[in-house]
Amino acid sequence: MEAITGKGLKHAVKYVRAGVFLSLIMMGIATVLVFGVLIYARVLGSPPLAVPQSTLYFSDDGKVIGETNTGQKRYWVKLDDVSPYLIEATISIEDKKFFEHKGFDLKRIAGAALADIKAFEKVQGASTVTQQYARNLFLEHDKTWSRKLREALYAIRLEMNYSKEQILEGYINTIYYGNRAYGIQAASQYYFGKNASDLSLAEASMLAGIPKGPGAYSPFASMEKAKQRQGIILNAMAENGYIKTVEAKAAAKEELALTGTDPNRELKAAPYFQDAVANALRYQLGIDERTIELGGLRVFTTLDQKQQEAAEKQIKSIVAADSEIQAALVAVDPKNGHIKAMVGGRDYEKSPFNRAVQALREPGSTIKPFLYYAALGNGYTPATTMRSELTTFRFENGDPDYTPHNYNNKYANGDITLAQALALSDNVYAVKTHLFLGQETLAETAKKFGISTKMASVPSLALGTSGVRAIEMANAYGMFANGGKYIEPTLITRVETSEGKIIYEKDAEEETYLDPAKAYVMTNMMTGVFDTKLNGYASVTGSTIVKGLTRPYAGKSGSTPTDSWMIGYSPQLVSAVWTGYDDARKIEKVAEKSYAKKIWAKFMEDALQGKPVKSFKPPKDGVTGVHIDPVNGKLATKGCPVRRFTYFVSGTEPDEYCTDHLDHNELIPGAKPGGADKKSWYKKLWNWGD
Incomplete structure (x- = not known):
């Protein structure tokens, strides 16, 4: 053995010192870098956790009727609303030390690094749940070192600013489970048709295996591989103490009922209604387009699915399949303005143009109730008579002559009452009233009813020659039904964020615009x-549908050469139906002229089926009801062949009895035989002042 000389020892000590010094420098640099990264992460603060989510639309009973998405299904659920089996399965297979580490599993990282060195490329991952969540939120999924460094920084920020429960909740709501399903709620609904909270052990362990490779481990891609992966997860859960071995074996053998459909996928009930809701979110509530499409909002609407189905059913069954005529329907609850049903056309896929809210069409005689409401404030009563005959109106100011015509050119050629003129839709009576009130009156009155379109103050306006929207007409008639109150038509009752925070809630707002007594009359x-x-000289305009009506209704039909309407209501519901051609061609087929009335009658009966039959209750004050002869408007006697109980604004009811049907022995009520007073002497004694 060779002895180390003094010179050699000095060199060795020198190298050791240099090594220690360099090590200390490297450790110092590493420490500075670590602290620098931590300080930088702290300065950056908490990263936002928002991810694109589908906005859901709900009907008035809380059921999903549709959603917005860009081809991806994303729904956020709280950790408490996820099956514990899914949470345990995910932790067992993805990151069993999740609740112990601070975002990184150093042992797994070392093992993955060794594999990468051997292969001379990035081949194995060791990402924790925190790192994967960071990647889902902010990064692409490419396997590069630069991406890993940025992922590490995001992971540090997540661990510094959020609890483990928040991170885990975010992870299971953003991970991809295949088949366009992002997050466990979308996956649960797609694969098993249930909510994430209801997953069984077998179902949860199957889903937990998919994110590793949805194209390989989805049961729809390969049931064999999916079951193998499920077995690995169940064994891991048993090893980690979450379940017993016997439970793992039982779950592995369980046959799963896969659905392969999302309950909300491609669901778009009432598409015209949903478009109107989206427009209301955008233009009335001021919510931006991206938030509507990807903000995960929960929009609670006024739609009644039963009534919507009734509307669509009746339009489809009544209108001939080969006809090019279009149809629209709007139904509103007059008590609160909630829009319960909306059909904007016969086929949304062919034409998404919403005729219920966008189209301006001539209302015809459905405008007459506004005219006659104004007349009640200007000396008219239901018993006011005017002559119905072919009439040409000439004007001193040089305006052209105007000759209105009744349907089929039929006229009474005598006097008729206002009540009968409305029921028969007498056009001459309407134009006379319009000109008597002044041609500006009807346009101004229509504004009181919420009609926003500009109306030309011309003689023909009394016959509905200025365009209106169906939704405004339905709401206007609702003012008659609710005693004269104007309530803004409402599509949305509440809007929440994905976390359940209410950002909009509809207030009950109403304002009395009409006189309740006149509205009831x-x-x-x-x-x-x-x-x-x-x-009278013709049948009432509702005579063709009256046999199919089983409860009290009020309403008015209307027609022009190009448009056909029926608008009417019960105390619980008002609906407006329009039919016509988009190119405004004439409606010439007899069957097509009756579509609006038939659709309205069938819809109202279907929509109100099962609801109590209610009558129109008069206000406590301001109206008086009497029996009149409907032909002459006078108080009816026993001899009158027809008597109709009619309401008047109190003080305007007739005081003259009908004498047209008395025989020579019958007295007018209140009259005295022979004109003599037959009171007994003692009654005379006590009634000197009579």
Whole structure:
């Protein structure tokens, strides 16, 4: 053995000192770097955890009716709403030391690094749940060292600012499970048709194995590989003490009922309604487009699925399949303005144009109730009579002559009452009233009813020649139904974030615009549309559908050469139906002219089926009901062949009895035989002032 000389010893000590010095420098640099990274991470603060999520639309009973997405299904659920089996399975296979480390598993990292060195490339991962979550939130999934360094920084920031439970919740809500399903809720619904909270041990262990390689371990890609992966996970759960071995074996043998469909996938009930909701979010509530599409909002709407289905069903069954005519329907609850059903056309895929809210169409005679409401404030009553005959109106100001025509050119050629004129839709009576009130009156009155479109103050306006929207007409008629209150039509009752924070809630707002007494008198007159007691030179306009009606309704039909309408209501529901051609061609087929009435009648009966039958209750004050002869508007006597109980604004009811049907022995009520007072002497004694 050769002895170390003094010179050699000095060299050895020198090298040792240099090595120690360099090691200390390296350790110092590493320490500085570590502290620098930690300080930098602290300065950067907590990274945002928001990820794209589908916005869900709910009907009025809390059921999902549709969603927004960009081809991906993303729903966020709280950790407490996830099956414990799924949490335990995920930790067992992905990161069994998750609750112990600070974002990195050094032992796994060392093993992965050794494998990479042997292969001279990045081949094995050792990412913890925290690192994977960081990657899901902020990074691409390429296997490069630069990505790993950035991932490490994000992981540090996550661990410094969020609890383990928050990180785990974020991870299971963002991981990809294949088949466009991001997050455990979307995966649970797709693979098993249930919520994440309801997953069994067998189901949870199957799903936990998919993220490693959805193309390989999805049961729809390879059941064999999926079962192998499930077995590995179940064994890991048993080794980690989450379940017993016997439970693992039983779960591995369990046959799973796979669905392969998402309950919400491609679901778009009431597509026209949902488009209207999206527009309301955007333009009324001021929510930006990206938040609507990817913000994970929970939008609670007013849609009644039963009524929506009834609307779609009746339009489809009544309108001929080969017809090019279009149809629209809006139904509103008059008590709160909630839109319960909406159909904007016959086929959304062919034409998403929403005729219920966007189209401007001539309302025809459905505008007359606004005209006659104004007339009630200007001396008219349901018993006011005017002559119905072919009339040409000439104007001193040089305006052209105007000659309105009744349907089929039929006229009474005599006097008719306002109540009968409305029920028969007499156009001459309407134009006379319009000109008497002043041509500006109807346009101004329509504004009170919430009609926003500009109306031309011309003689023909009384017959509905200025365009209106179906949704506004439905809401306007709702004001008659609710006693004169204006309530803004409502599509949305509440909007929440994905975390459940309420960012919008509809307040109940109403303002009385109409006189309740006059509004009720109009409702009473509009019930006459379905009352054959008002038949005269023609039948009431609702006579063709009255046999199919089983409860009290009020309403008005309307038609122009290009448009057909029926608008009516019960105390619980008001609906407006329009039919016509998009290119405004004339409606010439007899069957097509009746579509609107038939759709309305069938829809109202279906929509209200099972609900109590309610009548229109008069207000406590302001109206008086009497029996009148509907032909002449006078108080009815026993001899009148037809008597109709009619409401008037108190103080305007008729005081003259009908004498047209008295025989020579019958007295007018209140009259005295021979004109003599037959009171007994003692009554005379005590009634000197009579």
